[in-house]
Amino acid sequence: MNIPEIVSDLKKRSEKKDTPIRNVYFIACGGSLAGIYAGKYLLERESKIFNVELYNASEFLLTTPKAFDENCLCICSTLKGTPEVEEAIRFCKEKGAYTIAICGEGNEETTKYADYVIRFESIGEVTTPMMKTNVTLSLWVSFELLKQFEDYAYYDEAMKAFDVLEDLAERIRKYVNNGRTEEFAKKHRKEDVIYVMGGAPAMGVAYATSICSLMEIQWIHSPTVNSAEFFHGPFETLDKNLPMVHLISDGRSREEDLRCQRFMEKFGEKITVIDAKELGIDILGDNVKEYFNHVLLDCAWREYLTALAIERKHPKETRRYMWKMKY
Incomplete structure (x- = not known):
């Protein structure tokens, strides 16, 4: 699935339940945590329906918010399979939450517990295409959530921006x-x-x-x-x-x-x-x-x-x- 298809499927699944998604948690460590801040910042500033938080994976596990339940969306990111992130996504899946993994190739322990998988490449390599970094992909996920859940007015403008990156x-x-x-x-x-x-x-x-x-x-x-x-x-x-x-x-x-x-x-x-x-x-x-x-x-x-x-x-x-x- 591509990102629009992932969010479309997520929306269909959530609509079948009485309680809609209201909490979106971005979860990672280190550079990946910093990278997905971009998606968190966008969704936090523009969404009228989602409560948005950014968590270090270990802190999420140790200090899990009371609002966390099966109706939450957890977007977890790791390039090489950071153990703390693997444990966090397993925890989220076992609790019944919706899970998206933005991860590098491999990462079987991460993808095993993910409802949806989006692959990215290291931003540390100057040759990595802009649309293959977790920064850009987290942005795209957030723009897509805004469009499909809230009919975001500037979605087309955002897609044109991606085209020239x-x-x-x-x-x-x-x-x-x-x-x-x-x-x-x-x-x-x-x-x-x-x-x-x-x-x-x-x-x-x-x-x-x-x-x-x-x-x-x-x-x-x-x-x-x-x-x-x-x-x-x-x-x-x-x-x-x-x-x-x-x-x-x-x-x-x-x-x-x-x-x-x-x-x-x-x-x-x-x-x-x-x-x-x-x-x-x-x-x-x-x-x-x-x-x-x-x-x-x-x-x-x-x-x-x-x-x-x-x-x-x-x-x-x-x-x-x-x-x-x-x-």
């Missing part, structure tokens, strides 16, 4: 690799700490940039700062020696990002700005472009990460503990 991604790569990524890598190759800031639609990609790209892959300490929270504590750490990657989104929250940027330009020096507007997000349509910030910003950031890894002579595949031992 691949071409836009290629343009983004060329844009940032025209000296920008190389300059960033040379300036930051010896840094021990790099903050990452983003907010609203960019919060997921900001979190992934911190915990996956910088902490996991490059072993660089990296707090994530929400733009809307910057002036409520974190700005006190800003000085001319603090490196900051600032992911500026385009949409309703843009002014909050720009307010932070104006302050950082005044008191900081090591500020790297990646702005969705400069990346060309305007071509995606005014009514839906906000929800594609994560896709574009992540596409750009991956090029910065690749350049940084090369400059630091720290390959992206290098790990101390992950995949090497039980933990």
Whole structure:
């Protein structure tokens, strides 16, 4: 089944029951959790009927919400079969909830308990097609839920945006690799700490940039700062020696990002700005472009990460503990 068929079947099944779906839980760990934030953000902002939550798989199991029951939809994501996610989707299925697995190839333990399976490829590979990442696929699922359950007015505009993503991604790569990524890598190759800031639609990609790209892959300490929270504590750490990657989104929250940027330009020096507007997000349509910030910003950031890894002579595949031992 493709995504429209999956949601159509889900709707038919739910209509046969007296109690409709009212809770949608996005469940994953690490990079996959950050990736499906895009779908969560869209559905949470646009839906009038669904209560939407995002959970780390372990926390979902340990602190299961009282509202969880057989009428919930659980969207679980893992690339390689994360044990915590496998356990979570098994738990959801055994409780009778509807389950969608957005996962990589294989993952028998994940797919065994899924009503529906959507395959994705690693966003860490710059050659992965834009429509094959869990970020984009989680968005598509949410747009489809909005369309089929609520007759979302801007569905066609969203589908047109998906159609041009691949071409836009290629343009983004060329844009940032025209000296920008190389300059960033040379300036930051010896840094021990790099903050990452983003907010609203960019919060997921900001979190992934911190915990996956910088902490996991490059072993660089990296707090994530929400733009809307910057002036409520974190700005006190800003000085001319603090490196900051600032992911500026385009949409309703843009002014909050720009307010932070104006302050950082005044008191900081090591500020790297990646702005969705400069990346060309305007071509995606005014009514839906906000929800594609994560896709574009992540596409750009991956090029910065690749350049940084090369400059630091720290390959992206290098790990101390992950995949090497039980933990």
